[in-house]
Structures are given as structure tokens and as C-alpha cells.
Amino acid sequence: MKSARLVGLFAAATLLAAGTSANAQITVGVAGPMSGQYASFGEQLKNGATLALEDLNAAGGVNGQQLKLSVGDDACDPKQARATADRLAGQRVPVVFGHFCSSSSIPASEAYAEGNVLQISPASTNPTFTERKLWNTFRVCGRDDQQGSLAGKYLAANFKDKKIAILDDKSTYGAGLANETKKALNAAGVTEAMKESYTQGDKDFTALVSRMKAAGIDVVFIGGYHTESGLILRQMRDQGMKTLLMAGDALADKQFAQITGALSEGVLMTFGSDPRNRPAAAEIVKKFKAKGIDPEGYTLYTYAAVQVWAQAVTQIKSTDPKKVAAAMKAGKWQTVLGEISFDAKGDITVTDYVMYQWKADGTYAELK
Amino acid sequence: MEYFLQQLINGLALGSIYGLVAIGYTMVYGIIGMINFAHGDIFMVGAFIALIAFLILIAIGITAVPLALFLVLLIAMLLTSLYGWAVERIAYRPLRGSFRLAPLISAIGMSIVLQNYVQLAQGARVKTLPPLITGVHTLLDLGNRFVVQISNIQILIIVTTFALMTGFSWLVSSTSLGRDMRACEQDLKMAALLGVDTNRTISLTFLIGAALASVAGIMYLLYYGVIDFHIGFVAGVKAFTAAVLGGIGSLPGAMLGGLLIGLIETYWSAYFSVQYKDVAAFSILIIVLIFMPTGILGRPEVEKV
Numbered sequence: 001m002k003s004a005r006l007v008g009l010f011a012a013a014t015l016l017a018a019g020t021s022a023n024a025q026i027t028v029g030v031a032g033p034m035s036g037q038y039a040s041f042g043e044q045l046k047n048g049a050t051l052a053l054e055d056l057n058a059a060g061g062v063n064g065q066q067l068k069l070s071v072g073d074d075a076c077d078p079k080q081a082r083a084t085a086d087r088l089a090g091q092r093v094p095v096v097f098g099h100f101c102s103s104s105s106i107p108a109s110e111a112y113a114e115g116n117v118l119q120i121s122p123a124s125t126n127p128t129f130t131e132r133k134l135w136n137t138f139r140v141c142g143r144d145d146q147q148g149s150l151a152g153k154y155l156a157a158n159f160k161d162k163k164i165a166i167l168d169d170k171s172t173y174g175a176g177l178a179n180e181t182k183k184a185l186n187a188a189g190v191t192e193a194m195k196e197s198y199t200q201g202d203k204d205f206t207a208l209v210s211r212m213k214a215a216g217i218d219v220v221f222i223g224g225y226h227t228e229s230g231l232i233l234r235q236m237r238d239q240g241m242k243t244l245l246m247a248g249d250a251l252a253d254k255q256f257a258q259i260t261g262a263l264s265e266g267v268l269m270t271f272g273s274d275p276r277n278r279p280a281a282a283e284i285v286k287k288f289k290a291k292g293i294d295p296e297g298y299t300l301y302t303y304a305a306v307q308v309w310a311q312a313v314t315q316i317k318s319t320d321p322k323k324v325a326a327a328m329k330a331g332k333w334q335t336v337l338g339e340i341s342f343d344a345k346g347d348i349t350v351t352d353y354v355m356y357q358w359k360a361d362g363t364y365a366e367l368k
Numbered sequence: 369m370e371y372f373l374q375q376l377i378n379g380l381a382l383g384s385i386y387g388l389v390a391i392g393y394t395m396v397y398g399i400i401g402m403i404n405f406a407h408g409d410i411f412m413v414g415a416f417i418a419l420i421a422f423l424i425l426i427a428i429g430i431t432a433v434p435l436a437l438f439l440v441l442l443i444a445m446l447l448t449s450l451y452g453w454a455v456e457r458i459a460y461r462p463l464r465g466s467f468r469l470a471p472l473i474s475a476i477g478m479s480i481v482l483q484n485y486v487q488l489a490q491g492a493r494v495k496t497l498p499p500l501i502t503g504v505h506t507l508l509d510l511g512n513r514f515v516v517q518i519s520n521i522q523i524l525i526i527v528t529t530f531a532l533m534t535g536f537s538w539l540v541s542s543t544s545l546g547r548d549m550r551a552c553e554q555d556l557k558m559a560a561l562l563g564v565d566t567n568r569t570i571s572l573t574f575l576i577g578a579a580l581a582s583v584a585g586i587m588y589l590l591y592y593g594v595i596d597f598h599i600g601f602v603a604g605v606k607a608f609t610a611a612v613l614g615g616i617g618s619l620p621g622a623m624l625g626g627l628l629i630g631l632i633e634t635y636w637s638a639y640f641s642v643q644y645k646d647v648a649a650f651s652i653l654i655i656v657l658i659f660m661p662t663g664i665l666g667r668p669e670v671e672k673v
Binding site: 034035036037039040170196197198199201203204206207208210211213214227230231234238239240255258259261 | 371374375378379381382487491492493494496498499504514515517519521588592593594596598599602633634635637638641642643645646
């Protein structure tokens, strides 16, 4: 007992020593749903940030300082997101890469703005995130108005005379995307046959599916995450429906295919043109694969977010969040996604949402 | 008409699962007068054990679905009932003589313990099982485009539930264990004085309740194919509501309540809006409780002298 305690003391002492000797160290945050039903996306963010930091540190860090990662878990819950943000702001991190869910990123950004923390979201696509004139919000992904416009136009062009249903999960992201899609669809002169909402976390959609069956729905667009979308697809097939499923970027995770099995064949999804295929990413993708990680979905977006920040910090030789934010908006940054620049709101200036199709083997490819 | 029938099938399958879980709440309440809040999590543990058992069986090459299902049923019922027994032994029995709220708090604690234990042991990500029982039957085809169908898994759920319910009612009404249980329900102290081994009876009640919950867990796993550590919470709340709606303490009441909740949710989604199905289910619960405070089949509480 005594010796164990001594060992503990010794360990604490060395930790302290390490803490003081390495004071030339910057802690940065990554936040997202590390637990809960969207944890697979949190993992994407964490993987991206971890490898980006490793690569930066191996190259000597930024401005000669090594980087350390502090991970925040919001479980995709707005309340927990705010608490996580307060905690990270309390640690005086200069920047947080996150969050994933729009409904988390938005309340968190206010805490970061007050706490003088820069926030770069790799994945939150709801327009509101950058529309509130906060100084600290950036994102390296597209926006749901762009995504919804693509989805709506695609639906109008390809399924003009079919019956279309639009569903959403009432979340900031899901309802936002569904509304943008509906707007674009209606602008193209097509009206949907059904618009419904379900509750996040529901497992039983049989009643909803029967209802769509009775209405003779041919195509269903879902503004929602992969767990519910996968279950809706499964239950549609159980009831013998051949309805086509289309959804947004929240489907971009292997777990969707785990839920649906071979049923994923033919499912349509809007997502930024696959970063894994971009020439700038080839080497990084190899590094991820060597570690047994497939850099799917938002992994590379997170990597790019870290790159942008590191380049801006190196350029102005300071981590002061306000100065970095100004520099980020002014410059052009070379990232694994290609060259990125930001507009005055903090959105990227070029986005290229494209349509993807899932295959039966659980992979997805751009629809040409 | 076809649409109504299809939704009836959907509602019955959903309600059966609620009913199976609700029996566990109502039994424990009947016998020791406490709400076992950990019961929903026992259901979740049952689903996880079933998933692990399925994966092990597939790994060792047992892929014939009926055999695998039978083995999984055995393994899951056995292990889950051990959990049920352990929960009672650790968290409730030591508190049996104490004031009424103590075991209730202990139950909430147990629920949190089980949830976090599974989250840590199994991870927070959802676990999936590929569809094992497939195939649908056409029940009614009147020539228009809506065809009423029932899937094999729905048949399995409804049949299993009614079989278990019948078997269990027989156990309570016609066996010596059932007599002991009813005696404990009426008066725990008097039953003990008359030679009923109350500790054993209560332990067995927890064992049986957990076994039924594990069957519900298996059905849930087979039907939806996706589970996570949090499913016990929602299912538990719904099943508890079902037990209260049917009249807590009454076995047929629990089953009836489960079916009712399932049907209300389904029909509300079918004819009104999916968004408000939970609002509808709980509103009806409140209305029923205003006019029938003991639930639909509950007996009015008799003051024990």
C-alpha cells in the first residue's frame, strides 16, 4: 500500500516536472460526440486532429512549440456542448476544432466567443453557425443551403413526376437541411407529397413507413443522421418498399452500411467531393491507412482545419485567437483538401457538393 | 382498411415488446411495492448478451437460424436473469426493511451503474446485427396498390409474447411458486410467518422478470437490428408507462398497457403526425390516470391493517 502510494507520488512528481519543463507547449481542443449514438463521427474528428498534431509536432511544432490535444465530449447534446465549451475555454486553449453536430457547435460558439477561443468546425453545416456575426466561427465544410440546393435540384431534375417525401429529425442540422432541400425543390416547381418529422433516437419507424407506403412514395429525402436513416431504410425494405433513400452528409460513415447491410445499395447522399480522392490528400490518406484508419467522412476535414490554423499561426507568429481569425480570413491556405480561403463570415469560399451513391459492399462513390 | 390493418400489425409488434418489459415492472411492484427502475437496463443488458451470443455462435459456425436462436434464447435468459438476481441481492435486499424511498433511490443508482458499465465495456457506438429472420407474408391483397404484409419477425414477436404471457399467467395462478408470490404480494410479513420463504420468492420474481426482459431484448435486437447502451432508458420509460396505464401490479394489465401504448403511438403516427406520437401516448396516460387512478385493470389499493 505504502509503496504504491510512493510510486503514485513519484509519478505525479515526474508529471509535474514534465509539465514545467515543456512549458513551450500549446494545448488545442477537439470537440464532438465522443460518446452516444453519433460517437463514430466524434472518432472521425479525433482521428483527424490527432494525426494532424502528430505530423505538425514531428515537423517541429508551430513557432517551435509542441502541440497537445485536449478532447471534449458533447454527445451531440446542446447542453453538454455548452459545458464542454466552457471547460475548454477555461483551459485557455487558443483554438477548438469542432463540434460535429450543428446543434452543439452553435451554443458552444458563444462560450468560445466569450472565452476568447477560435472555433473551426470541420463538419457543422447549418447556415446559422456562421451567420451570427461572431468573430470566432469558421468552418472548412460547406453549408446546408448549398447542400440542400443540390439535393432539391437533383430531386426536381430526376424525380419530377415521382412522389417525394421529405423527413427530418427535428435537430438543427436535420430540420435545416430538410427545409433548404424543400425550398430548392419547390423553387424548381415540384411539390413534395409528404413532409414529416421524427424524433432523434427513435428505433421504430414502422408506422411512418406504412404511411409512406400508403401514399405511394417513390423517393424519400431525410434530413437526419445515419442511425435513424439506416433504420428507416431497413424498415422500408421489410415492408416491401422499393423507395429510394436520399440524405445529406451525415450518412458519410461506415456505420450506416453496418446498419443496413447490403440494403445500402443505391442510396444517394450529398457530400463534398470526396477529399480522399484529391491529389493533395494522397500522402496523408496513406498515413491514415498505415494506422488502420480509413479517413472517411470528416476525418480529412478536421486534418485540414488544423492545417489552416497552424499555417495562420506560423504566419503571424502568435496564437492570439483574434489575430489568427483576422489572418485566416485574409490569407489562402494549403491543406489536404486543396487550397482554402474564407469569406468574411468564416465560410469557405469554394464548396463543391456532389451526389454520391452507396454500393452494396458498404462503400460510396461519386455519381457521375 | 388495408392501411388500418397494416398499422395494427405494426402496433401489435411494438406493443408486445413494451408489454414484455412492462411485466417486469408490474411483478416487482406487486410483490414488494417498489418501482425497479433498473429493469429497463436489464432489458438492455439482455439485448447485449444476445448480440454477443449471436456473434459467438456465428464465429464457431452455428449458422442455422432456428438452432442459433434457441441457443441465444437460453444463454441470454440465463445470464440476464443472473443480472436480475444480482441487482436484487446487492441493491434492494439490504434495504428491504428501511424507509420506502431508499430502494427507489438504490434502483435509480443501479440503472446508472448498468448503463455506464455497458457503455464502458462495450463502447458507446451503436452495435448492429444483420437481419437474420427475413421474409414477409402477404395477408391481404385487394388489388389496389396497398398490400397488407406481416414479416416473419413480427409473427415471432407477437407469438412469443402471447406464449410467454400465457405461460407466466399459468405459473402465477397454478403453481406453488405462484401461490407464494401471491402470498408475498398480499402481505410479506404474514407470508413469512406462515412459512413462505419470502427471500427466495422475491429472488425468483427478479429472476423471472429479468428472463422476460431478456426475451424482449432479443426481440428488439432481431426486429430493429441496432442497439446501444442507452436503449434501456427509453424502452424502460415506455414500459413503465404501460405498466401504470394497465394498472401497476396487474399482469394482464401490463400486457394490455404495453399493447395500448404501442397501438396509440402507431395509430397516432399513422393518422395524425409522427412528431407528436409521444405527446399523444403520454397525454392518454394522464387522462386515463385522472379517471382511473389505479390504471385500467388495477385493483384499488386496500389499506393493509
